[in-house]
Amino acid sequence: MTVVEYVVGGILAAGAALALYRAVRGPSILDRVLALDVVLAIIGAALVLNMVVHRHLDNLILLVAISLIGFVGSVTVARFVTDRK
């Protein structure tokens, strides 16, 4: 199970790094919102990985809270983005 932890953690870290690269580079604020949404999903995946490997259920409420924050954040930014090129 330890090998699986490292492999899955490495893949998740690579995905998060690519998403963060887009969040830094992103030409528009909407690209950044999208990339940070992906980073948040990867953080949720890491929480589940932690729960699976260490056999506890403490992070479930954090998982729900993270998806809620991601939803509210991206909808708010998309609502108030204006045409300013």
Next chain:
Amino acid sequence: MVTDVVVSVLLVAGALLSLAAGIGLVRFPDLLSRMHAATKPQVLGLLLFLLALAVESGSWALLPLLVLCWLFQLLTSPVSAHMVGRAGYRTRHLRRDLLTLDELDDVVVRAADDRDGPPPPDRGSGRGGGRGNGT
């Protein structure tokens, strides 16, 4: 032992979806196609991870909570993607040369015509070049 194998496969598959989303975010050309890639870890990846958690814990009592968590993500993810796509269309963060069909353009032109007062008898003449902004 079988449980460990199933859990490992589910976790690796979910992590690969996250990696696919990262690669898509870096490689794809504009906002709409990036949005297509970015929704993968949020819906299918989360499903695989929660399945892994359910298999690993092995109790039916946990299942409703996991289903609720996934349904919540399944409902909110299209809404936020719709909002981001709508804002992206309005602020023209898309590459029109990559589109084969822009169905929304007809709707925008018609709405602009309706707002300008009584509709002209010849509907076809209202499609100017620069009318696609606004609404």
